[in-house]
Amino acid sequence: MKKKKRLAVALDFTTIEEAEKFLYNIEDKDIIIKIGYSLFIKYGTDITDFVKNRGFDLFLDLKLHDIPNTVYNGVKAALYTGADYLTIHTLGGIKMLEKAVEAKKDSDLKLLGVTILTSHDEKYLDYIGSKYSIKELALKLSKNAVNIGIDGIVCSAEEVKQIKEDIKKEFIAVVPGIRTEKIEGDDQKRVLTPEEAINLGADIIVVGRPIIKAKDPNKKIKEIKERIN
């Protein structure tokens, strides 16, 4: 049977009041809610408990990147939030990824390895001094992470097809940088549409501003879910 593709909504508000109001009005519970820095640093488990108590799957997007021991403790701490997904930077290296996997052992938490942020283009490669293209680097980082036991990969739709084809082990492909129409002055660089991302191999697409800034977020969620399944 074909696996259902899922939508994660990036709840990138800056106050808990806005976030709660938004979630009170959301009719479809079968979405994943992604909480990032803007809410988690300020409100901690008040916001994660709210998401869980409303019946949503929780995606904690903290993009951990630190020394192995600190990341180990960070993953352990994240387990207390009841998060279903947690992000970690694959650029953090093998030892760091191994400690993250060790920390989540025996839990249902899915660790997602972020490769190259969708806000970067090829200029970033100069900045980090990489001899690889974005596609090559994202693939190399993904292979290492999945081999170590990371459950999923965060990459752009531009790389997902090759990553899916080249990694034989099962993993979850999570794709942000999704646009239904052009946004003026967008910070995202590697963007594609919901259906393009899914056709190229995404299992979960992440959509923030196109939904949370929509006039009718319920209508937008319905439209995107219809486009991906």
Ligand SMILES: O=c1ccn([C@@H]2O[C@H](COP(=O)(O)O)[C@@H](O)[C@H]2O)c(=O)[nH]1
């Ligand atoms: O490479 C990445 C990793 C994470 N993100 C996060 O996804 C959302 C996208 O929001 P939009 O408003 O749809 O651009 C945001 O929370 C990012 O932190 C990403 O965009 N790219």
